[in-house]
Amino acid sequence: MSGPLIEFQNVSFRYGEDQPWVLKNVNFTIGEGESIAIIGHNGSGKSTIAKLINGLLSPQAGKIFVDGMRVNEKNIWAVRKSVGMVFQNPDNQFVGTTVRDDIAFGLENRGIPREEMIRRIEECLTVVNMSDYVQHEPHRLSGGQKQRVAIAGVLAILPKVIILDEATSMLDPKGRSEIVDTVSALKNNRHMSFITITHDLNEIIHADRVIVMNDGELWLEATPRQLFTKKDELVQIGLNIPFVARLAEELTRVGVELEKHPLNHEELLEELWTYHSKM
Amino acid sequence: MNNTLIIGQYVPGNSLVHRLDPRTKIVIIFFFVFFIFFANSPASYGLLTLFAITSALTTKIKLPYILKGLKPVWFLIVFTFFLHLFVTKEGEVLLHIFTYPIYSDAVSQGTAISLRFFLLIMVTSLLTLTTTPIEITDAIESLLHPLKRINFPVHELALMMSISLRFIPTLIQETEKISKAQASRGVDFKTGSIKDRMQAIVPLLVPLFVSAFKRAEDLAMAMEARGYQGGEGRTKLRQLRVEKRDILAYVLFVCVLIGLFFTRS
Numbered sequence: 272m273s274g275p276l277i278e279f280q281n282v283s284f285r286y287g288e289d290q291p292w293v294l295k296n297v298n299f300t301i302g303e304g305e306s307i308a309i310i311g312h313n314g315s316g317k318s319t320i321a322k323l324i325n326g327l328l329s330p331q332a333g334k335i336f337v338d339g340m341r342v343n344e345k346n347i348w349a350v351r352k353s354v355g356m357v358f359q360n361p362d363n364q365f366v367g368t369t370v371r372d373d374i375a376f377g378l379e380n381r382g383i384p385r386e387e388m389i390r391r392i393e394e395c396l397t398v399v400n401m402s403d404y405v406q407h408e409p410h411r412l413s414g415g416q417k418q419r420v421a422i423a424g425v426l427a428i429l430p431k432v433i434i435l436d437e438a439t440s441m442l443d444p445k446g447r448s449e450i451v452d453t454v455s456a457l458k459n460n461r462h463m464s465f466i467t468i469t470h471d472l473n474e475i476i477h478a479d480r481v482i483v484m485n486d487g488e489l490w491l492e493a494t495p496r497q498l499f500t501k502k503d504e505l506v507q508i509g510l511n512i513p514f515v516a517r518l519a520e521e522l523t524r525v526g527v528e529l530e531k532h533p534l535n536h537e538e539l540l541e542e543l544w545t546y547h548s549k550m
Numbered sequence: 551m552n553n554t555l556i557i558g559q560y561v562p563g564n565s566l567v568h569r570l571d572p573r574t575k576i577v578i579i580f581f582f583v584f585f586i587f588f589a590n591s592p593a594s595y596g597l598l599t600l601f602a603i604t605s606a607l608t609t610k611i612k613l614p615y616i617l618k619g620l621k622p623v624w625f626l627i628v629f630t631f632f633l634h635l636f637v638t639k640e641g642e643v644l645l646h647i648f649t650y651p652i653y654s655d656a657v658s659q660g661t662a663i664s665l666r667f668f669l670l671i672m673v674t675s676l677l678t679l680t681t682t683p684i685e686i687t688d689a690i691e692s693l694l695h696p697l698k699r700i701n702f703p704v705h706e707l708a709l710m711m712s713i714s715l716r717f718i719p720t721l722i723q724e725t726e727k728i729s730k731a732q733a734s735r736g737v738d739f740k741t742g743s744i745k746d747r748m749q750a751i752v753p754l755l756v757p758l759f760v761s762a763f764k765r766a767e768d769l770a771m772a773m774e775a776r777g778y779q780g781g782e783g784r785t786k787l788r789q790l791r792v793e794k795r796d797i798l799a800y801v802l803f804v805c806v807l808i809g810l811f812f813t814r815s
């Protein structure tokens with residue numbers, strides 16, 4: 272493997288001369304095929320990181336590299352080809368009047384020949400399980416379906432990394448699980464990097480690594496499991512601990528020592544029903 | 551959610567008229583509207599009416615439905631007729647309505663003008679009945695293409711139109727939501743004086759505008775992230791193609807025009 276896919280070198284950013292720094296000297300790297308979660312309280316600078324990665328914003332200090340290219344005016348279109356982004360609001364990123372037209376939008380922008388477009392649209396809609404909705408207008412789709420179309424639209428340009436910026440935060444529980452399932456299926460089947468931005472700790476359990484942001488600073492890099500051992504600190508920087516982790520901690524407090532920190536219901540169950548036999 | 555929301559008055563169908571290239575329809579209708587003003591004899595009017603009715607029948611949309619769609623303009627058509635009937639004072643007196651003389655030219659002119667008006671509206675509504683708004687947008691983009699040379703922003707205009715079409719239902723849904731939310735807070739849209747009702751609109755419009763601006767900002771960001779960099783070097787998924795049926799439509803229409811010049815007096 273060559274160098275990292277994404278690299279931040281001492282990146283600082285603010286929205287204006289007279290505004291406070293939103294990112295302060297941030298450093299991290301993301302490898303090819305890696306699945307990263309970025310968490311942090313509202314306003315901690317997560318979306319700003321996402322927008323810096325594909326050049327929607329540019330830093331006042333430091334350097335950003337994507338796929339071996341420095342992110343700057345000259346490389347911006349090549350960078351955007353490697354980076355696919357799914358935003359928070361399902362409605363405000365749907366450009367086409369139908370599902371088919373919307374997926375075509377990104378392909379048209381890149382001058383992909385029509386036959387190739389048709390092939391890729393079909394393929395990507397199958398991947399996100401939306402083939403039955405090709406001619407649907409956005410107002411006839413649920414939030415989860417719109418976000419799946421957004422993912423298909425991003426997949427169609429064959430990016431190296433997909434950034435999901437709180438892509439599930441405006442969805443109902445059903446839509447949320449649709450997106451989570453779609454993304455985890457993609458992770459298994461494609462060699463691509465994923466950056467999941469969220470302020471919901473429940474969504475980080477599938478990540479290889481978690482970057483925790485606090486007030487514009489990179490607060491911690493850790494695996495999900497390591498992270499859940501720092502519950503008090505996480506609460507302090509304004510994050511909600513998931514139910515399973517909270518329960519596990521309460522159990523530890525009353526003297527029930529669990530072998531490892533459970534990340535989800537299954538692991539917790541496993542720990543609990545084998546607990547007695549280990550005593 | 552409101553699933554039956556249709557933009558415009560498009561009636562889905564598979565008739566010959568539906569399948570015509572939207573550019574063909576626009577060009578023919580444009581010239582039809584232009585040449586209506588050349589008709590001046592009963593035979594020439596008859597010919598144009600025949601063409602309009604035949605086209606309407608070809609769409610396989612029920613004629614009463616099409617005529618019902620003209621409802622808002624029926625009044626104007628009838629009004630125009632009576633205006634001419636009472637104002638024109640040429641030709642011979644045909645009869646008296648309560649001592650008010652009605653002239654022969656008044657009848658013929660009233661009929662002619664109303665008929666023109668009727669044909670004009672009917673034929674243009676055939677376009678919107680058989681063509682989706684997005685097809686019309688594509689057609690306009692294609693027809694205006696030559697204007698690119700004088701730096702007219704054809705692609706941008708078409709993109710603007712299609713994004714508007716995309717967001718109209720979203721904004722309508724949002725308006726409904728806001729008006730319900732405000733009604734539940736006690737804003738009364740339905741009763742009171744005109745002034746009261748106008749004032750009640752303010753708490754509806756303000757949040758609507760705020761959210762529309764937010765949407766515009768988000769959308770611009772999303773479009774850029776998806777590689778949008780203007781019309782240069784773009785390919786198109788939706789394509790318009792001139793088929794045999796389009797040629798046929800043009801030929802028929804030219805025949806009607808030739809007929810028009812022979813039937814003029």
Ligand SMILES: Nc1ncnc2c1ncn2[C@@H]1O[C@H](COP(=O)(O)OP(=O)(O)O)[C@@H](O)[C@H]1O
Binds near residue numbers: 290293312313314
């Ligand atoms: N367009 C903008 N102009 C000025 N300040 C902004 C803008 N967008 C975000 N900010 C500020 O930058 C900080 C970080 O924002 P953001 O990266 O969106 O946070 P997050 O995505 O983690 O919630 C916040 O304090 C926010 O108020």
Ligand SMILES: [Mg+2]
Binds near residue numbers: 317319436437
């Ligand atoms: Mg954000």
